Amino acid sequence: MSRLPMTAVLAALQLAALPVQAQDVSPAMRFRQLRAEAVAAANADDLATAADKLAQADGVVRNHPGLIQLRARVAAASEQPGEALAQWRRYAGLGLTANPARDPLYAAMTALPEWPAVADALTANRALIGVLEPRALIPEAVAAESVVRDATRQRLLVSAIVGRTIMQIGADGTAAPYLKAEAPVAGVFGLAVDEARGVLWAASAGLAAATPADDPLRDKAELLKIDLASGRLLARYRAPDAPRRNFGDVAVGPDGTVYVSDSLAGDVWRLGVEDEALRRLVPVGVFGSPQGMAVSADGETLILADYGSGLHRIALADGRVTPMPSPRDASLIGIDTLLRRGDDLIVVQNGTAPMRVLRLTLSPDQTEVVAARTLAANLESMTDPAGGSLDGASLLFVSISQLGAYGDDGALRDGPPPPAVISRLNLD
Known part of the structure; x- marks a missing residue:
């Protein structure tokens, strides 16, 4: 032959x-x-x-x-x-x-x-799994990336990469400006709410698709601190320059410490409540493309999804990284969003075919994944999923983000994309 x-x-x-x-x-x-x-x-x-x-x-x-x-x-x-x-x-x-x-x-x-x-x-494996409830449509081409719910004010806050802003969507579905910044920000990626301190945290980066080559924010990355009630930008924390940076995901610990991952440079950063600058938790050379994160139940470990190598545990005391074992019949590659719900992880996996939402059951000590179950897959309204957050017994997430419609040069590949879609998935 x-x-x-x-x-x-x-x-x-x-x-x-x-x-x-x-x-x-x-x-x-x-x-x-x-x-x-x-x-x-x-x-x-x-x-x-x-x-x-x-x-x-x-x-x-x-x-x-x-x-x-x-x-x-x-x-x-x-x-x-x-x-x-x-x-x-x-x-x-x-x-x-x-x-x-x-x-x-x-x-x-x-x-x-x-x-x-x-x-x-x-x-x-192409069978339809799960049912999504559409919560909002965004007709403008903004490349929505993440969504959180501001329960006090009954609104959704949605980050936009190409739009380079954060929008608010009211109970009637009407979108309006939210972020108030004195100077331009780059594309906005992951969002995390710290309700106890009245703060919205956002990861921002000068992705080529949204930032012209001559823009001073091109390939820069910042962590944005925003007043949750007003949308006013309170502070910007920038990581040291690197050839390319992309702060993509952000998580908040119970003590108010903020964690942000850089999917291009590969390092992970943290900002304590009293810190005035970011401190590196994991250096370059450990992960290929770190994505979503969540603090473990005991507050001693950060669970992180590396896009190309699966889940890892980061000891917050010293930054030591340990891969998390997983079931033999599970593939945990290509995970973007990672959220902890008790002894479960809810993850959005957009680097596989099909793209899926999974529930991962952790061991009692939260050191390994002992079971994986698909909650949503092969759905027409989940063709380009991205970030989201937990909202009670539901996952609120961007099920169609529009980012795939853009080329590396920031131009739309085939004309205007379909509306971005925010969906809700019942987890129980």
Whole structure:
């Protein structure tokens, strides 16, 4: 059987051999290093080495959907259809969707008698799960990113990346300006309410899609402190400059300490109640792209989702990072929003197919995930989900954000996007 060129094999996954420094020893960085070495070997048509590196990477970060697909492609290109099928069976068992039968690389695999059962499982994973209640529509092209509820004033507060502001939406669905700043801010991402102190915290960053190249806020990141009642900007806390920064998610601990993650630079910061400047909690080189965070029940740990390596625990006493074990049948890659509800984590997973909302049950000591359940998936009103917050027994979140409609240059790809949608999902 003839093999397809490995350039064609790899093109379907759009993987690049990213340079990784030798001193990077965290699981996330080790995974990226092994994957990069595998891609380099595959590009050199050394499929045996590629398969070995991918297997090693698989042992570092469990159930990475893209890595499973790459293992299947290398196996198929190596004329091992049985191994390719094993990888796709595993992929289907994670509740994920794809259609490898359309790819001629898998002709030998799809001819195996075991293939129809795997194909049926992949099809079953496309079933509609959950029911969303639409709460608000935003017709303007703003790239909504996160939403919180100001219960005292019966309004929703929605952050806008391209709009570079925060909007308020009243009970009648009418949108109005909220953020009052004396100087422009960059795109606004994650939001977190500290009701006890009357403060709204917001992560802000000069993402290329929303910030012109000559704008002084381009590639800068700030944590914004906002008076919850009035929307007046009280303070701005900027991290030291880096080639590219993107404060994307923010969380507040019970003591009022604020945590903010940088999805591009890769570090994590905190701001204590009495602090006048951000302090680094986790340095660059530990995470690939840190996203949502939540403080553990005992207040001693920050649980964080790294987009490419899953969940981790950060000891607040010293910043030590420990990966969180998870069930063998769960893929926790591509998590954006992470919220703690008692002994559960409610997460929005927008880096997988399908995009999903999951409930993750934690062990009593909250050191590992012991079960995962899909609460919403494959819904027409959840095609581009982003951030949100807990509102009693519900998840309030941006189910269609519009950000995917923008290119890296800030221009809309195919004309005006559909309205951004804020939805509510019952968690009980």
